[in-house]
Amino acid sequence: MTERLLGVDAARAVALAGMFATHTLPLVDDDGAPSMTGLLADGRSSALFAVLAGVGIALSTRGLADGRAHAAAGAGLVVRGALVGLLGLALAGLDPPVAVILAYYGLLFAVAVPLLRLRAPALAAGAAVMVVAGPVLSHLLRAGLPDGPGPQADLGSLADPGQLFLTLTLTGYYPVLPWTAYLLAGMAVGRLDLRTPRVAGALAAGGAALAVAASVSSAVLRATGNVPEVTGRQYGSTPPTTWWWLAVDTPHSATPFDLAHTTGTALAVIGLALLLPRAVLWLPAAVGAVPLTLYTGHVLWLAAQPTDGLPTLLVHLAAAVVTGVVLRLCGVRGPLETAVSAPGRALRRVAARPGGSPLRT
Numbered sequence: 001m002t003e004r005l006l007g008v009d010a011a012r013a014v015a016l017a018g019m020f021a022t023h024t025l026p027l028v029d030d031d032g033a034p035s036m037t038g039l040l041a042d043g044r045s046s047a048l049f050a051v052l053a054g055v056g057i058a059l060s061t062r063g064l065a066d067g068r069a070h071a072a073a074g075a076g077l078v079v080r081g082a083l084v085g086l087l088g089l090a091l092a093g094l095d096p097p098v099a100v101i102l103a104y105y106g107l108l109f110a111v112a113v114p115l116l117r118l119r120a121p122a123l124a125a126g127a128a129v130m131v132v133a134g135p136v137l138s139h140l141l142r143a144g145l146p147d148g149p150g151p152q153a154d155l156g157s158l159a160d161p162g163q164l165f166l167t168l169t170l171t172g173y174y175p176v177l178p179w180t181a182y183l184l185a186g187m188a189v190g191r192l193d194l195r196t197p198r199v200a201g202a203l204a205a206g207g208a209a210l211a212v213a214a215s216v217s218s219a220v221l222r223a224t225g226n227v228p229e230v231t232g233r234q235y236g237s238t239p240p241t242t243w244w245w246l247a248v249d250t251p252h253s254a255t256p257f258d259l260a261h262t263t264g265t266a267l268a269v270i271g272l273a274l275l276l277p278r279a280v281l282w283l284p285a286a287v288g289a290v291p292l293t294l295y296t297g298h299v300l301w302l303a304a305q306p307t308d309g310l311p312t313l314l315v316h317l318a319a320a321v322v323t324g325v326v327l328r329l330c331g332v333r334g335p336l337e338t339a340v341s342a343p344g345r346a347l348r349r350v351a352a353r354p355g356g357s358p359l360r361t
Contacts, residue, residue, distance in 0.1 A: 005059075005194065006278060006281040006282065006285040007194070007200070007270070007273040007274035007275070007276060007281055007285075008052065008055055008056075008059070008194065008270065008273070008274070008288075009281075009284070009285035009286075009287075009288035009289045010273040010276065010281045010284040010285045010288055011048065011052060011269050011270045011273040011274075011288065012049075012052050012287075012288030012289070012291045013284035013285065013287040013288035013324075014045075014048065014269055014273070014284070014288075015045050015046075015048040015049040015052060015269075015288075015291070016045075016049075016287065016288065016291055016294055016295060016298075016320065017045075017317060017320075018040070018041035018044065018045025018048070019041075019045045019046060019049065019101075019295070019298075020298060020313055020316050020317060020320070021037050021041050021045075021313055022037060022038075022041050022042055022045060023097075023098045023298070023302060023308075024302075024307075024308045024309065024310075024312045024313040024316065025037040025308065025309070025310065025313060026038075027042050038251070042251040042252075043250075043251025043252045043258065043262055044251075044262050044265045044266070046101055046174065046252075047182055047259075047262035047263065047265070047266050048262075048265070048266040048269055048270075049101065049105075049291075050101075050105070050108065050174075050179055050182035050183065050186070050266075051182045051183075051185055051186040051189070051263065051266040051267070051270070052186060052266075052270070053105060053108055053109070053182075053183060053186060054108075054112070054182065054183040054184065054185060054186020054187040054188075054189070054190060055186040055187070055189050055190040055270070056186075056190070057077065057109070057112045057116075057183075057186070057187055057190065058123075058186070058187040058188075058189070058190020058191050059190045060073075061073045061116050062190075062191075064116070070116055070117060072347040073116060073344070073347070074113040074114075074116060075344075075347050076341075076343060076344020076345070076346075076347045077109045077110065077112055077113050077116075077344065078109070078110050078113060079343040079344060079347075080106075080109055080340050080341060080343065080344050081105075081106040081107060081108070081109025081110045082106060082110075083106070083339070083340040083343075084102050084103075084105055084106035084109065084292070084340055085102065085103045085105075085106025085107060086106075086155070087102055087106075087292075087296065087336070087340075088100050088101070088102025088103035088104070088105065088106060089103050089153060089154050089155045089157065089158070090154070090155055091296065091299045091300070091303070092152040092153060092154040093154035093155050093156070094299075094300070094303040095303065096299050096300075096302050096303035096306070097302055097303075097306045097308075098299060098302060099149070099152065099173040099174070099235070100152060100299055101173070101174050101295075102292075102295070102296075103153055103168060104168055104172065104173070104174040104175070104176055104179065105174075107168050107169070107176045108176060108179065108180070108182075108183050111176065111180055111183060112183060112187065115183075115184070115187060118187070119191055120188045120189075120191035120192055121188075123184050123185075123187045123188035123191060124184075124185070124188040126184040126188075127181050127182075127184035127185040127188060127263070130178070130180050130181035130184055130259075131181045131256050131259045131260050131263065132256045134177050134178035134179070134180055134181055134254070134259070135178050135246055135254060135255050135256050135259065136246070136256075137177060138170055138175060138177050138178050138236075138237070138254070139238075139240045139243070139245070139246060140240070141170055141177075142170055142171065142237060142240045143240045145166075145170070145171060146171070147171075147237065147239065148167075148170070148171035148172060148173075148175075148235060148236065148237035149167075149171060149172050149173045149235040149236070149237065150167065150171060150172070152172075152173070153167045153168065153172065170237070171236075171237050172235070172236065173235045173236065173252070174235075174236060174252075175236040175237065175254060178236060178254040178259060179236070179254065181259045181263060182259070182262075182263060182266070185263050185266070185267070186266075189203065189267065189270060194274055197274075197275060199274075200271045200272075200274035200275045201271065201275065202271070203267045203268070203270055203271030203274070204267075204268050204270075204271030204272045204274075204275065205268075205271070206264075206267060206271075207263075207264045207265065207266065207267025207268030207269075207270070207271055208264065208265075208268045209264070210260060210261075210263065210264030210267065211260075211261045211262075211264030211265045211268065212264075213260075213264075214249060214257045214258075214260035214261035214264060215249055215257070215261050217257060218247060218248060218249035218257035218261075221247040221257075222247060222248065225244055225247060226242070226244050227244045227245075227247045227248060228241075228242065228244060228245060228248075230248055230250050230253075233250070233251070233252060234248070234250060234252065234253040235252050236252060236253070236254035237254070238253050238254075238255060249261050283321070283324075283325070286321075286324040286325050286327070286328035287320050287321055287323075287324035287325075288324070289324065289327070289328065289333075289334070289337075290323065290324055290327055290333070290334030290336075290337055291334075291337075292334060292336040292337050292340065293323070293334035293335055293336045293337060294320045294323060294324065294334070296336055297319070297320075297323070298316055298320070301316065301319075
């Protein structure tokens with residue numbers, strides 16, 4: 001593993017730490033203003049998690065030789081997404097005090113399948129289109145539907161696949177239709193040469209500029225337009241009562257400005273992580289190399305012992321560090337990472353290159 005790829009894993013550790021923090025610390029202070037956790041991590045950590053899903057998919061599907069190899073990789077992604085999705089539904093069924101992202105995350109893997117042949121420019125253009133088109137389509141399609149996000153989807157939701165699909169794509173906590181922008185942005189990043197400081201610097205600077213531009217633009221529209229006052233949290237489903245709702249940029253609103261801002265912050269974090277020296281990256285990269293195992297353990301822990309506060313956060317972070325370091329020193333992958341990726345690896349081996357040489361993974 002090179003220093004640059006250690007940077008990607010380190011960025012995953014940042015996403016995990018941010019999600020742990022938003023799950024255990026107050027997002028607003030006693031006066032109702034955003035807390036430090038709310039300002040830094042709310043909405044941004046989950047977006048970074050989704051962008052990094054796209055990065056990982058792009059990195060794992062580089063060097064595919066032909067249509068058969070693409071088909072095998074696509075089939076592997078579908079199976080992987082199904083396993084991650086089922087895990088997410090099972091975790092939600094334990095009634096944890098947090099919104100579980102994994103079922104939505106799993107569906108994003110399936111969405112990525114027809115995108116595997118696209119190069120970075122096409123993926124980046126698709127991300128830019130979906131930043132606007134995703135929220136607009138969601139606004140139109142949710143007209144007349146009950147307000148989201150509603151109860152979390154669990155394994156029992158499989159009995160009504162239509163409603164489950166509606167929840168995951170439109171009305172749930174992390175709706176896949178607008179969130180496809182994160183997937184496309186991440187896949188575009190994963191198609192770049194992440195070993196070069198020039199690319200890393202461009203991601204950091206460009207991401208920061210995008211984040212600032214989105215926030216400023218939203219603020220101008222809210223100051224000059226007829227934008228409704230935001231009360232409470234809008235989990236990816238701002239009310240389809242007026243188009244002015246799409247001008248807000250509050251966390252998890254999945255409006256064009258929220259998507260642009262959080263995509264920008266995600267790119268900035270990835271770029272900065274790629275610029276850090278290897279000695280600094282080793283520890284966070286060990287944690288970020290096992291995100292599924294650590295996230296699942298975190299949710300299970302909160303479901304069994306739903307406490308919050310700084311001591312809880314510190315214990316969860318310490319457990320994550322110990323787990324990541326031990327697995328790295330033992331030279332093994334996380335158990336859940338191994339379980340969900342094994343079918344895809346098997347399919348890739350079946351679709352070996354002519355002459356018997358295996359595909360690059």
